[in-house]
Amino acid sequence: MPAKSRFTRLDAFTKTVEDARVRTTSGGVVTLVSLLVIIYLVLGEWTDYRRIVVHPELVVDKGRGEKMEIHMNISFPRIPCEILTLDVMDVSGELQEGVVHGIHKVRLGPESEGSKEVSRTQMQLHDQEEATHLDPNYCGECYGAPAPANAQKPGCCNTCSEVRDAYASVSWSFGKGENVEQCTREHYSEHLAEQRREGCRVEGGIRVNKVVGNFHFAPGKSFSAGNMHMHDLENYLHGDASVMHTFTHKIHQLRFGPELPESVVQRVGKKGVAWSDHNLHPLDGTNQPTDERETNFMYFVKVVSTAYLPLGWKQKSSSSGGHDLTPLGAWGHGDQGSIETHQYSVTSHKRNVKGGDDSKQGHKERLHARGGIPGVFFSYDISPMKVINREARSKSFSGFLVGVCAVIGGTLTVAAAVDRALYEGGQRVKKLHQG
Numbered sequence: 001m002p003a004k005s006r007f008t009r010l011d012a013f014t015k016t017v018e019d020a021r022v023r024t025t026s027g028g029v030v031t032l033v034s035l036l037v038i039i040y041l042v043l044g045e046w047t048d049y050r051r052i053v054v055h056p057e058l059v060v061d062k063g064r065g066e067k068m069e070i071h072m073n074i075s076f077p078r079i080p081c082e083i084l085t086l087d088v089m090d091v092s093g094e095l096q097e098g099v100v101h102g103i104h105k106v107r108l109g110p111e112s113e114g115s116k117e118v119s120r121t122q123m124q125l126h127d128q129e130e131a132t133h134l135d136p137n138y139c140g141e142c143y144g145a146p147a148p149a150n151a152q153k154p155g156c157c158n159t160c161s162e163v164r165d166a167y168a169s170v171s172w173s174f175g176k177g178e179n180v181e182q183c184t185r186e187h188y189s190e191h192l193a194e195q196r197r198e199g200c201r202v203e204g205g206i207r208v209n210k211v212v213g214n215f216h217f218a219p220g221k222s223f224s225a226g227n228m229h230m231h232d233l234e235n236y237l238h239g240d241a242s243v244m245h246t247f248t249h250k251i252h253q254l255r256f257g258p259e260l261p262e263s264v265v266q267r268v269g270k271k272g273v274a275w276s277d278h279n280l281h282p283l284d285g286t287n288q289p290t291d292e293r294e295t296n297f298m299y300f301v302k303v304v305s306t307a308y309l310p311l312g313w314k315q316k317s318s319s320s321g322g323h324d325l326t327p328l329g330a331w332g333h334g335d336q337g338s339i340e341t342h343q344y345s346v347t348s349h350k351r352n353v354k355g356g357d358d359s360k361q362g363h364k365e366r367l368h369a370r371g372g373i374p375g376v377f378f379s380y381d382i383s384p385m386k387v388i389n390r391e392a393r394s395k396s397f398s399g400f401l402v403g404v405c406a407v408i409g410g411t412l413t414v415a416a417a418v419d420r421a422l423y424e425g426g427q428r429v430k431k432l433h434q435g
Helices: 003-009 025-050 160-169 181-185 188-195 234-238 262-267 397-434
Strands: 052-060 067-076 084-090 103-108 117-123 199-209 213-219 222-225 228-231 249-256 286-288 295-309 339-352 356-358 363-368 375-393
Touching: 025 397, 067 213, 084 199, 084 228, 160 181, 160 222, 181 188, 199 213, 213 234, 249 295, 249 339, 249 375
Parallel strands: 295 375
Antiparallel strands: 052 375, 067 199, 067 249, 084 213, 103 117, 103 199, 213 375, 222 228, 249 286, 295 339, 356 363
16 A cells, blocks of 8 residues: 555545535635634733733741841821830840831921921931030040940940940939030030920831841830830920820831832732732831820831742842842842742731720720830731742743644534534525425
């Protein structure tokens, strides 16, 4: 048997003779419609192939020795910047008293006048006046307290800030600096009186260890006494009887880690994106008013590490510098557009540090412990799990080809059935008219 005839017997696509074919008008219409349907569906398959989706993965966070940035913008309309302090501490034993580089204090006008911005200053750790105009041999008195370790001149207190540090080292209340030569020279009490009715907005970022810890805003200079962290509340509680300081505050923004790219944010919520919008920070826009001076606000934050990996991302060996070499605000931005950031959930609570119950809210059985200091406290805990949001195509190229074949084959099969039905129906109608 010739070789050609062997393949002829295997032909699954048998042909009909041209003379046996019948072309009809309805068949031409069905063919045109089927072609339009095929083009429309193939374009849909192409669009689906080109669409990028984000697949969330949940893994155990195995990072070690990492840092985390906290970015904030919080307004306190009823407490001046002069007596507002930001402290950071964690379970590793690290304590950042006062404030750190990267934070700005914005003085706000009185709340009754709309809390308009007055001035903006950058907060520095142990920032103090140089006092270069003094006699080189001048050695200021510390008024019974030991000279601070960070004094410009060892064993002396040449500025009001150094006297305050000296008092804090022995847990003494400082007040307005009455009868203190250095504070009188620097007009410390006048500055306090000038800002007495002002508010303060704190904005910027801090870098902390990625362990359990807290940062808090409290009145007065902070200091450590033994294992206790304390604040000098004299100016807050007894500064001026005509002014009521409270920790009414509004959180304009609070996030842990960098923002996600705008292109990713725009895709969130659209069809095909299967992950939650963790760019929306739950504390943004929170407003907490109070008329009680001794109110303590507490926010308990659960932080979850979250990574965003763009399409085509491949892991490379880490070549980035240490935490100290990375500018504040740049930490978390990886190669190829990857982002290491954090989501968080939060619960909040407030109480009066004098104790009492919630009888005003109708809950006499709910008691509050006595103790603590007024302020706004953020306690954060780190989840052991990590969410990885990985970009990917909605389908592979082979899946796209399978879809195109299915569209063409399915459409032609349906079109053939419709054409056959129209043809048979037409023939029957003709026989009825002829018969």
